[in-house]
Amino acid sequence: MLRRVLCLIDNMSKWSGLIVAPLVLVYMAMFLYEMVARYLFNAPTLWANELSTFIFGAQFMLGGAYCYWRGSMVNVEVFHDRLPIRARAILDVFLFIIPLTVLGAMVWLGGAFFLDSLAVREHTESLFSPPLYPLRGVIPVAAALFLLQVAAKFVRDLHLAVTGEELK
Amino acid sequence: MSTGTATLLLFVLLTVVIFAGPPLALGIGFTALVVAFFLWGPASLNMVATSTMGTMLSTLLLAIPLFILMAKFLERSGLAEDLYDLMYHLLGRRKGGLGVGTVIICTIFAAMAGVTAAATVSMGLIALPSMLKRGYDKSLSIGCIMAGGALGVLIPPSVPFIVYGLVSRISVGKLFAGGIPAGLVLSLLFIIYIIIATRINPSLGPALPPEERLPFRQVAGKFMALLLPLLIIAAIFGAMFSGAATPTEASAIGALGAIISASVRGRFSWSLVWESCVETMKITVMIVWIIATATWISNVYAAISGPQFVIEIVQNLGANRWIIMAGMQIVLIILGCFMDVSGIIMLTVPVFDPVIRFLGFDPLWFGVLFVVNMEMAYLTPPFGVNLFYMKGIAPPGITTTDIYRSITPFLLLQLIGLIILMVVPEIILSLPNYLFGG
Numbered sequence: 001m002l003r004r005v006l007c008l009i010d011n012m013s014k015w016s017g018l019i020v021a022p023l024v025l026v027y028m029a030m031f032l033y034e035m036v037a038r039y040l041f042n043a044p045t046l047w048a049n050e051l052s053t054f055i056f057g058a059q060f061m062l063g064g065a066y067c068y069w070r071g072s073m074v075n076v077e078v079f080h081d082r083l084p085i086r087a088r089a090i091l092d093v094f095l096f097i098i099p100l101t102v103l104g105a106m107v108w109l110g111g112a113f114f115l116d117s118l119a120v121r122e123h124t125e126s127l128f129s130p131p132l133y134p135l136r137g138v139i140p141v142a143a144a145l146f147l148l149q150v151a152a153k154f155v156r157d158l159h160l161a162v163t164g165e166e167l168k
Numbered sequence: 169m170s171t172g173t174a175t176l177l178l179f180v181l182l183t184v185v186i187f188a189g190p191p192l193a194l195g196i197g198f199t200a201l202v203v204a205f206f207l208w209g210p211a212s213l214n215m216v217a218t219s220t221m222g223t224m225l226s227t228l229l230l231a232i233p234l235f236i237l238m239a240k241f242l243e244r245s246g247l248a249e250d251l252y253d254l255m256y257h258l259l260g261r262r263k264g265g266l267g268v269g270t271v272i273i274c275t276i277f278a279a280m281a282g283v284t285a286a287a288t289v290s291m292g293l294i295a296l297p298s299m300l301k302r303g304y305d306k307s308l309s310i311g312c313i314m315a316g317g318a319l320g321v322l323i324p325p326s327v328p329f330i331v332y333g334l335v336s337r338i339s340v341g342k343l344f345a346g347g348i349p350a351g352l353v354l355s356l357l358f359i360i361y362i363i364i365a366t367r368i369n370p371s372l373g374p375a376l377p378p379e380e381r382l383p384f385r386q387v388a389g390k391f392m393a394l395l396l397p398l399l400i401i402a403a404i405f406g407a408m409f410s411g412a413a414t415p416t417e418a419s420a421i422g423a424l425g426a427i428i429s430a431s432v433r434g435r436f437s438w439s440l441v442w443e444s445c446v447e448t449m450k451i452t453v454m455i456v457w458i459i460a461t462a463t464w465i466s467n468v469y470a471a472i473s474g475p476q477f478v479i480e481i482v483q484n485l486g487a488n489r490w491i492i493m494a495g496m497q498i499v500l501i502i503l504g505c506f507m508d509v510s511g512i513i514m515l516t517v518p519v520f521d522p523v524i525r526f527l528g529f530d531p532l533w534f535g536v537l538f539v540v541n542m543e544m545a546y547l548t549p550p551f552g553v554n555l556f557y558m559k560g561i562a563p564p565g566i567t568t569t570d571i572y573r574s575i576t577p578f579l580l581l582q583l584i585g586l587i588i589l590m591v592v593p594e595i596i597l598s599l600p601n602y603l604f605g606g
Contacts, residue, residue, distance in 0.1 A: 021449045031420035057224030063453035072450040073191035074508045080189020098190045102197040105216045113217040
């Protein structure tokens with residue numbers, strides 16, 4: 001049961017990352033379109049800059065869980081990574097307070113800001129003026145996905161710390 | 169709590185937390201939240217939503233994934249093979265020529281890529297086996313590839329300059345312009361070193377035997393290899409420095425150029441595109457999460473008047489400003505041994521930049537020096553990333569000790585380069601002043 005839940009979380013992290021990865025091509029195309037429109041047709045767009053920024057904002061937030069899962073979130077290794085594997089798991093169990101605080105605050109307060117923004121149908125103050133609340137909603141969602149993946153690692157670390165064996 | 173106590177608390181907590189080894193972005197964010205909570209209570213924690221939103225709305229940041237995407241395409245475009253083939257036949261006939269050629273290719277790659285991986289990995293796979301086969305010294309071959317690869321972050325486009333511009337509010341265009349002369353100075357130092365070393369001891373880098381030398385007519389045909397890289401460089405630099413495009417737009421042009429190059433060389437495939445997208449996201453997310461949470465901590469630092477406190481300390485020291493400058497460079501070198509470059513920039517620039525302005529130094533010049541210094545962070549054992557790239561692709565006979573040993577002379581050259589650029593500020597400032605007016 002536990003293993004199934006952990007596996008499910010891994011898969012959520014994996015797919016949330018793989019879904020947003022190709023977005024880089026989308027905003028690349030938007031910038032190119034904007035330049036062609038501006039210089040060749042003398043008709044700059046109102047939306048390209050802002051929309052591509054929105055897409056990237058959502059992409060890097062939602063990519064957090066995936067990158068953590070793949071181990072590409074760098075840390076200061078000098079002490080941590082030299083510990084024997086079980087000692088490292090014990091340390092990581094204590095360090096869980098760090099992601100819990102940071103990501104928990106992002107879920108909680110990010111969620112509150114999203115609800116406020118949604119209630120007033122907040123838009124940006126540009127000419128294009130797209131709605132801002134979807135982007136505000138990305139913060140709690142992305143942080144929750146990230147937190148789930150960190151919690152899955154916490155359970156694995158705890159298992160390793162207590163029993164000395166890895167939970168597959 | 170006084171400014172002094174709060175600032176010290178911030179620095180001490182930050183050091184303890186990040187050295188315990190959590191993901192850097194989360195450790196930085198945690199410190200910011202804890203200090204803010206103790207100083208101002210729960211309302212101050214709103215920055216996790218407001219300040220993060222600010223990061224998500226920064227258009228400049230989009231240049232980071234696009235320049236990385238460009239590098240990922242170039243890595244697999246086959247351009248490096250063509251360039252190496254040219255250098256092999258053009259310079260290989262001289263002592264040390266393959267080493268010099270490798271540094272030149274790394275310099276060209278640096279002008280197309282914003283990270284160090286592109287040149288280090290490409291040259292490690294192409295130039296290293298070839299140099300070893302020709303009897304080149306192991307240390308010299310590995311060293312020149314890793315040091316040359318590190319130029320990627322100094323010669324624009326460059327991801328660290330984008331991060332630096334974001335946090336210091338100095339124009340990224342000007343920083344890029346300052347990075348060009350600085351990068352050329354380092355590149356030249358590497359080349360001179362290789363030439364002198366192989367003159368003194370020719371067994372370090374023997375010339376190709378006469379029967380392998382192609383007649384010049386055939387070599388001339390290989391100059392076509394330069395065409396695509398020069399077009400890409402001209403497009404990016406032209407767009408950016410003429411003011412026709414923002415750095416972010418130039419990065420989109422560059423990424424397109426890299427895709428086209430890969431297609432022209434017949435290397436285009438959807439799996440190449442897919443893998444490049446995923447790799448790009450992995451690196452970008454790591455960097456941008458650090459930027460996001462480090463922005464929280466710089467908000468806290470500004471709110472407790474940290475900059476004024478540090479300036480007061482500097483004032484009370486009463487030391488010569490050059491001693492303070494040297495002290496900062498030493499701190500950066502030490503941090504570079506342990507921490508990721510984006511993290512160092514985000515955490516130290518809010519502290520150093522106000523001091524630099526107070527001491528009357530040019531902040532643009534310091535920004536370029538900063539990145540020159542950061543190049544060493546990619547090369548210093550035990551955590552320099554270029555050392556890992558090299559270890560990952562080097563042939564089996566090459567040990568970690570070999571890699572550490574090979575980098576030593578190049579680290580000294582880096583240091584000499586840093587000192588030259590510090591003593592003669594005109595080198596760095598020449599190009600930005602010419603392009604943008606002093």
